[in-house]
Amino acid sequence: MLIDIGVNLTARAFDADRDAVVSRAREAGVDVLVITGTDVDHSREAAALAAAQPGVLFATAGIHPHHASDYSEPALNTLAELASEPSVVALGECGLDFNRDFSPRSDQERCFEAQLELAVALKLPVFLHQRDAHERFLAILSRYRAGLVDAVAHCFTGGTEEVAAYLDLDLHIGVTGWVCDERRGQALREAVEHIPDERLMLETDAPYLLPRDLPTPPKSRRNEPMFLPHICRAVARRRGQSEHTLAAATTGTASRFFALPGSETPPR
Numbered sequence: 001m002l003i004d005i006g007v008n009l010t011a012r013a014f015d016a017d018r019d020a021v022v023s024r025a026r027e028a029g030v031d032v033l034v035i036t037g038t039d040v041d042h043s044r045e046a047a048a049l050a051a052a053q054p055g056v057l058f059a060t061a062g063i064h065p066h067h068a069s070d071y072s073e074p075a076l077n078t079l080a081e082l083a084s085e086p087s088v089v090a091l092g093e094c095g096l097d098f099n100r101d102f103s104p105r106s107d108q109e110r111c112f113e114a115q116l117e118l119a120v121a122l123k124l125p126v127f128l129h130q131r132d133a134h135e136r137f138l139a140i141l142s143r144y145r146a147g148l149v150d151a152v153a154h155c156f157t158g159g160t161e162e163v164a165a166y167l168d169l170d171l172h173i174g175v176t177g178w179v180c181d182e183r184r185g186q187a188l189r190e191a192v193e194h195i196p197d198e199r200l201m202l203e204t205d206a207p208y209l210l211p212r213d214l215p216t217p218p219k220s221r222r223n224e225p226m227f228l229p230h231i232c233r234a235v236a237r238r239r240g241q242s243e244h245t246l247a248a249a250t251t252g253t254a255s256r257f258f259a260l261p262g263s264e265t266p267p268r
Contacts, residue, residue: 002232002247003032003254004225005174006127006154006203009057010035010045013207013222018049021206022056025225029247033057033225034258036093036127036154036205038064040075043082050087055261060127062092068103068111076114083122089258091119092127093154096140099132109140116144125150125257128171134158138165145169150257155205159187163194172257174203177211177223180234192238197249201257202235204228 004025008014014021025033035050037043037060046059061082063071082088094115096108103111119126128151130137145151152172156162166173173195178185192200210223211230218224229243236246255263 001031001251002029002202002228003034003251003260004030004204004206004228005034005152005201005254005258006036006176006205007033007225008036008038008205008207009033009049010038010042011207021224021226022053025228026056028226028229030225030228031056032254032260034089034254035059037061037082037088038093039067039070040078043079047082047085047088051085054087057087058089058258058260059087060090060092061088062094062115062127063111064093065095065097065108065112065129066100066102068107071107071111071114076118079115080118080122083118083124089260090125090127090152091115091122093129094126095129096133096137097129097131098136109136112140113144116141116148119149120144120147123149125152128153129155134162134165138169141169152201152257155203155209156191157185157188158191160191160194163191167195167199172199172201172253174201175231175235176203176205177209177227177231177234179238180211180213180231182212189238192235193240197246198253200235200246200250201254202228202231202250204231 035046037046043061050057050059061079154174156173157178206223236243
C-alpha cells in the first residue's frame with residue numbers, strides 16, 4: 001500500500017473523471033489519497049470529497065500563498081470549522097512563494113502566521129509550501145515549531161542543505177516526481193539519500209509534476225496518483241532500498257503523521 005500525501009483532486013483537470021482517477025490509483029496500490037486544500041472553496045470541496053469516501057480520501061484545509069490576499073478572519077474561521085471534520089487531517093497548504101508573488105509578500109507572511117497559530121491551537125499538523133523563500137520561511141516557522149504537533153515540507157525540490165535545515169526543525173519531507181527529472185531534479189536526487197525513513201513521505205502533487213521518465217507518459221501530460229509507485233521506485237533506487245521497504249516505511253510515516261485510522265498514533 002502507498003499513501004499519496006498531496007493530490008490536487010479538486011483541480012479542474014480532474015472534473016471529467018475524478019472517480020476514475022481514484023479507482024486507477026487504488027488499482028495501482030495507492031490506497032489512500034490526501035486531497036490538498038488551497039483556498040477556502042477548494043478546502044470545502046476537498047473535505048466533501050473525502051467525507052464521501054472515508055478511509056480512502058482525506059483532506060487538508062488551508063490557504064496557499066498564491067491566495068494569501070484573500071485571507072480574512074472569516075476565512076480563517078471557516079478553516080477552523082472544516083478542521084473539525086473527521087476527514088480533514090491537516091491545515092494547509094500554507095507557506096511562502098516568493099517565486100511567483102501572486103500575493104504580496106506581506107500578505108503571504110500574515111496568512112502563513114495565522115494558519116500556523118491556528119494549527120497550534122487545534123493541535124493539527126501543517127502541510128507546508130515554500131518556493132524561493134527558504135530563509136524567511138524558516139524564520140517564521142521556527143517561531144511556531146515548538147507548538148506544532150507536526151509539519152511536512154510538501155513538494156520538496158531542494159538540496160542537501162535545505163534538507164538539513166528542515167530536519168533540524170524536525171520537519172517531515174514530501175517528495176514528488178521532481179526526483180524523476182534529470183534536468184532539474186539532481187539536487188533532490190542527492191538530498192533524498194539523507195532523509196531518514198521516519199521523516200520521508202511520497203506524493204504526486206497531481207495533476208502537476210508528471211514524472212518526466214515515465215515509460216509511456218499520457219498524451220495529456222496530466223499527472224495522476226496512479227503514478228506514485230513509479231516515484232516510489234525512483235526514490236528507492238536513489239536510497240539503495242527495495243521498493244517494498246520504502247513503500248512500507250513511507251506508508252507508516254504518513255499514517256502516523258496524519259493520525260489515520262489504524263495508525264500507531266491515536267486519532268486527535
